Amino acid sequence: MTTHVVLGAGPVGRAVVASLTTRGITPAVVTRSGHAVPGATSRRADLTDPAAAAAAVADAEVVFQCAQPAYHRWPQEFRALQSRVIGAAAAAGALLVVAENVYGYGVVPGPLTEALPLSAETRKGQVRAQMWRDLSDAHRAGQVRVVAGRASDFFGPGVTASAVGARFFTPIVRGKPVPVAGDPDRRHTYTYVPDFGEALVRLSETPATWGRAWHVPNPATVTTREFAERAATLAAEPLRLRPVRPWQLRLLGTLVPAARETVEMLYQFDDDHVVDHTAYAAVLGDHATALDDALAATIAAYAAPLRPATR
Structure with a gap:
């Protein structure tokens, strides 16, 4: 039976586990702490250590890379972390399935498609763009088989550190009052994290998709104001x-x-x-959860701790 190893126990890693368990698969989840994830076994490893990373996935046939450094440490640490993962997956002979985002494109007039160049000018966007080039180079060189799924800002039960967390x-x-940065009357695609996990699993199952990056299915794109209004109604x-200005974020950034x-x-x-x-939907189907259904599940998860305990 194929051994699936998920790196990271954040929202995306847990979503991958949930999709695998619906297929009767019990994956192993690798974290630095050995964090337990329902439906999976746990492994403890420091993925920045090449030997530890290799040992953690030595028996894997599929590796899902969902681990990342702290957001503010991406420029210093993310590419090196991925390099260790590439080496470990290559040594195991495993397929490497990578969770990515759309930062690498930079400022684009019009919808984002996979055909766009990775020409970001931001620091984190440049990191993401170079990380994909590293993955693509490794795949083309025959070092490791690679496929990636790219999500927008994601939301859902258990998602905390996000623009809509x-x-x-x-x-x-x-x-x-709900703090919102930017113009709330602009349209913004948000990814429901269970759909992201399902997309990564489907990509792992479909050899015809390997060797490139795909935009995962998303609910209907609406303005951030409408997104918030629908959530509040539910x-x-x-x-x-409550508008949040750039200077306020910089000020908060002295502490956070x-x-x-x-x-x-x-x-x-x-x-x-x-x-x-x-492009993804044409090959693997459009399994995006309807926006109101995704918001309802998210609201229920956030509201649960506020409900009075029953005796």
């Missing part, structure tokens, strides 16, 4: 958006480094940011 949904379910709470790092990515929210997944 805890700082967005927690105030919605509490009827509090939460049965009033909605008030990740906040400072969001400033260079604000172009994605100051104009329309629409991600096209037509």
